[in-house]
Amino acid sequence: MGDGLSPRRVLYNGNEIPGIGMGTFGSDRYSPAEVAAAVAGAIRGGYRLFDCAAVYGNEDLIGAVFEEAINSGVVKREELFIFSKVWNDRHGRGEVLLSLAKTLRDLRLDYVDAFFVHWPFPNYHEPGCDGDARNPNSTPFSPDRFMATWQQMERLVDMGLARSIGMSNMTVPKLEAVLKRCRIKPAVLEMELHPCFQQPRLFDYCVARGIQPIAYCPLGSPNRPERDKTPEDLVDMEQPEVLAAARAHGIHPSAVCLKWAIQRGAIPIPFSVHEKNYLANLRASQGEPLTGEEMAALAKADKNCRLIKGQVFLWPGARSWEDLWESE
Ligand SMILES: NC(=O)c1ccc[n+]([C@@H]2O[C@H](COP(=O)([O-])OP(=O)(O)OC[C@H]3O[C@@H](n4cnc5c(N)ncnc54)[C@H](OP(=O)(O)O)[C@@H]3O)[C@@H](O)[C@H]2O)c1
Numbered sequence: 144m145g146d147g148l149s150p151r152r153v154l155y156n157g158n159e160i161p162g163i164g165m166g167t168f169g170s171d172r173y174s175p176a177e178v179a180a181a182v183a184g185a186i187r188g189g190y191r192l193f194d195c196a197a198v199y200g201n202e203d204l205i206g207a208v209f210e211e212a213i214n215s216g217v218v219k220r221e222e223l224f225i226f227s228k229v230w231n232d233r234h235g236r237g238e239v240l241l242s243l244a245k246t247l248r249d250l251r252l253d254y255v256d257a258f259f260v261h262w263p264f265p266n267y268h269e270p271g272c273d274g275d276a277r278n279p280n281s282t283p284f285s286p287d288r289f290m291a292t293w294q295q296m297e298r299l300v301d302m303g304l305a306r307s308i309g310m311s312n313m314t315v316p317k318l319e320a321v322l323k324r325c326r327i328k329p330a331v332l333e334m335e336l337h338p339c340f341q342q343p344r345l346f347d348y349c350v351a352r353g354i355q356p357i358a359y360c361p362l363g364s365p366n367r368p369e370r371d372k373t374p375e376d377l378v379d380m381e382q383p384e385v386l387a388a389a390r391a392h393g394i395h396p397s398a399v400c401l402k403w404a405i406q407r408g409a410i411p412i413p414f415s416v417h418e419k420n421y422l423a424n425l426r427a428s429q430g431e432p433l434t435g436e437e438m439a440a441l442a443k444a445d446k447n448c449r450l451i452k453g454q455v456f457l458w459p460g461a462r463s464w465e466d467l468w469e470s471e
Contacts, residue, residue: 152410154330155353158256158306160224162405163428164192165421166359166414168199171271171368173416175201181416183208186218188422194333194357194412195250196228196261197242200270202249210251225252226331226357228259228311229296231267231456234288239295243304257331258305260296262312263289266456274370274454281458283466286320297327307331309357312453315348316469322352333357336409337364337400338385339377341445350408358404361411362397364450377448384444388437398427403441406432 151159165185169178178201182193186208195202209225212218227250233242243258265288266281299305309331310318322328332349334342336358349356360367363379379385380396388399397413397420404411405428415421433441452464461467 152355154307154355155328156307156330158330160256160331160355160410161190161192162410163190163401163425164194164224164226164357164410164412165190165424166194166412167201167205168194168196168414169201169416170364170366170414172366175204177416179204179208181418181421183212184418185421185425186212186223188418189425190421191218191222192224192226192410192412194226194359195246196226196230196259197233197246197249198228198230198261198270202227202246206248206250206252220252224256225250226257226259226309227255228261229292231262231265234260234265234292236291237295239292240299240304243299247304254303255305257307257309258296258299259309259311259331259333260289260292262453262456263310263317264456265292266458268455271368272370272455276370276455277457277459278455279459281456283458283461284317286317286324289317289321290324293321293325297325300327309333311359312451313345314469315345318345318348328352329354331355331357331410333359333412335360335449335451336404336411337361337379337450338382338403338441338444339363339379339446339448340450341442343445346407346409356409358409358411360450361404361409361413362400367450370455371451373452375448376450377446382444384437384440388433388441391437392431392433394427395423397424399433399437399441401427402433403438406438 229242296308307330311333389396454464
């Protein structure tokens with residue numbers, strides 16, 4: 144990679160990270176085998192960063208792909224940058240290490256490059272549940288409880304099992320409550336980011352503190368699970384500012400979303416199982432950048448349109464999904 148548009152970025156702890164990666168969440172739509180096959184093709188095509196998670200239910204098959212790629216000399220382990228995440232039901236005492244141990248066994252690795260707290264509370268839902276599902280044991284965010292989980296994450300760095308640690312689905316108020324208590328600061332933060340949902344306050348807050356934003360749903364997740372769709376949701380790849388830049392450069396609107404993300408300073412992790420699409424996404428990170436005028440027009444396209452609302456994580460008595468995000 145790399146003609147300047149998709150540079151390898153350097154995290155605050157000195158670890159280098161590719162400027163674009165590939166997601167591996169099959170959105171309850173693609174089987175573990177289909178996602179693993181796409182990871183194999185993506186490694187051959189030049190991807191080096193993969194966003195995995197225990198809850199995606201496919202780490203064992205993806206691990207077989209990593210092992211094969213490394214053993215056959217297609218890629219060296221140190222060239223790969225592998226994310227994984229602890230799911231919400233493994234936040235308790237001693238659980239985070241056990242979760243990473245299973246992930247490492249499944250991924251067939253000795254360490255992950257970054258390990259994330261997937262959501263900042265222990266509320267979870269059954270895989271593939273519908274949008275109305277609620278877990279009666281769910282509770283609001285608690286800084287003390289989060290820190291007990293984070294201290295387990297910090298020990299994974301001490302043990303060399305995770306080179307960096309990260310948070311995901313955070314807000315500025317939540318970060319304000321916990322960052323000052325972290326012995327090891329997060330190096331990466333996964334957040335929903337696409338032209339219609341730019342989270343400028345959270346994005347700038349992270350950048351100012353040396354935390355690298357990782358953009359999930361960078362294309363506006365057109366095939367996200369049904370539980371994550373509402374009639375008000377906007378379609379990023381149909382926004383006039385996106386279409387105008389696509390026409391001007393003769394590229395697909397998906398490439399505009401990715402160039403915008405990278406030029407803004409994020410690391411996007413688009414997903415596809417289709418070779419044509421995932422290779423096009425990698426190519427989009429290279430080649431001609433968007434102009435300053437196009438970047439300015441896209442900045443104005445923000446509609447504060449959150450797609451992954453997280454309503455399945457609400458606790459009894461919560462009013463709406465906005466309670467999860469302090470209405471940011
Ligand atoms: N931390 C978290 O809580 C969290 C939450 C959500 C997602 N994520 C991560 O972020 C990754 C990406 O998010 P996402 O998969 O929801 O959304 P996304 O990457 O914005 O969108 C993926 C969809 O866009 C389509 N697509 C991909 N490349 C395309 C192209 N070049 N042209 C046209 N369409 C294209 C794909 O359709 P086809 O399948 O038809 O190619 C795919 O279904 C996930 O896989 C996961 O790893 C993390």
